Amino acid sequence: MTQVKDIEFKDDDFTFAHETNEKIIDKTYNTSSYAKDVWSHFIKNKGAVIGAVIIILIVIMAIVGPHLTGHTYKSIIIEHASLTPRIPFLENFGLFDGTFHGKNIYVEKGFQDIYYWFGADTQGRDIFTRVWEGTRISLIIAVTAVLIDIFVGMVYGLISGYFGGKIDMVMQRIAEILNGIPTLVIVTLLGLVLPRGIASIIFALMITGWIGMSRIARAQVLKLKEQEFILASKTLGAKNFAIIFKDILPNIFGQIIIMSMFSIPNAIFTEAFLSFVGLGVPAPMASLGSLISEGYKSMTIYPHMMMSAIIVLALLMLSLNLFADGLRDAFDPKMKQM
């Protein structure tokens, strides 16, 4: 019998299977974080990505656009009234060269060095500057209104859903009654009573906008408040408001963001509607809606006055909707069919 202790191990008896200390990563079943999941879902959706890019471009133009031409949104040059679009470089190809009914008015009136990229309106204001200024104001109104909606709606919904019982009953009946009043009526009535301006429009949008938000918040709270982590929090002695705002709120944020992305185009649309019926921002201020309603008056003679604002509005609405759709699918693939 050979004795075990006689066996001696030498250095070269064993070799490393791997030369460096590399890690073995399971590529097939690797886990990914929630944010990464959302991102990869979102990136796959071509429409949503295109929407996001267009939104970013429009936002950038809304910031820098009004400063590009040297005109301001309210400077009136009456001799330049109703000039058609003329863009350098493109005019050499017969596009946007300032012709109107076969005649080049720029040449005729002796404005060889003057360019209005989107044309000028009936008072000789630069439409390019006004369109981006208007986009900026429309966006400011929509985003502010939706932020306030989120705040009010979330607080209302959270409180109503969390406390339940009689409080919920009363709060829900109030919301139902308010919801029965058509937004259109509230918004026009407020528009009549309040002084015209951005703040009034935001207020009018806010009055009805929060109800949808509060519903989502409430539904989520009802679902969450029975779960164990809330019970644990309660057992540890957390106060009601701490539970609502520290435990429940972070969990419903995804839903709220999705909802608000759908609300922004709605707010822009309502603002445009208000401007169109004559309750929008006062002149010379511009918003997309007021530009369209101004341009519409001379639609058959000078279609260019309305076109640029309409195109920007339509693009903005379209890409916001595409973006919101993509965001919803990315956050919660289950909701896709809804």
Added chain:
Amino acid sequence: MSKYILKRILISLATLFVILFVLFLMLEFMPGSPFNDEKLTEAQRILLNAKYGLDQPFFVRFFNYAGNMLKGDFGVSYVINKNFAVTSMVVDRFFVTIRIGLQAMILGSIVGLVLGIIAAIKHNTWVDTLCSVISIIGVSVPSYVFALALAYYVGFKMGLFPILYNPAIPEQSSVLPTIALSLFTIANVARFTRSEMIDVLGSDYVQLAQSKGIKEWKLIIKHALRNTLIPIITVMGPLLVGLLTGSMVVEKIFGIPGLGSLMVLAIQNNDYNVVIACAFIYSALYIFTMLIVDILYGVIDPRIRVAKKGA
């Protein structure tokens, strides 16, 4: 079920009451009084106030006012048609608006349903993509942009239909406004129908019917469509709102003598009584339709009926 209906009716009445109160408050706090003729002396003014009940306490005035509104007595116009009863201004216009709204609703629902069904049958083909593109454009672009585009290209450039509403030929005149208004409905109904239809087509009972060898169109119409229709009723409420908002602008663009264009005109002229009358009619119409939609939904879908009973 009857408890559910009763609850809905009570809420609708409460809403109507709130609207009346808001409208009344507006009148109360509006600058000026109906008798702001400078020739009136103080004594005459008191007499006039007494005659029209303006010296009564707040709540008595409110109930008088609410009663008048519900009876359809909206007072007189101050600006547009001086001293002309608002009620008589409103009645004819009301039917014009209703007519175009209904036309748009019917056209929109039918076209939307057809588009949605086609998209669902041809799921994941180019037909489906085309339908989705149409519906997302319809949802995104405001109806007045469509109205302007239609008025400019079809009405002005091609001259197929009148740009401005002509009461002598209401059928032809209402073609463009109806199309412009219906696009929003088409887009929404198509979107909803598509996703519902895809769900229903994947369900067991449809597959059973399929395996029994029922023809495709018969399967769609007799078996799948029924269950698809139920959830679509829920979107009717929001669609109606879209129609109301759209009608105001579309009526203005095409110069239709309807309620919406009257309201816009009244807003621009600060003719409060007319604005309030229009707002009241719009609200009442909206509340009434929402009530019908809610009740219908409960009646049609047995699952909801049962659930509501349990609640």
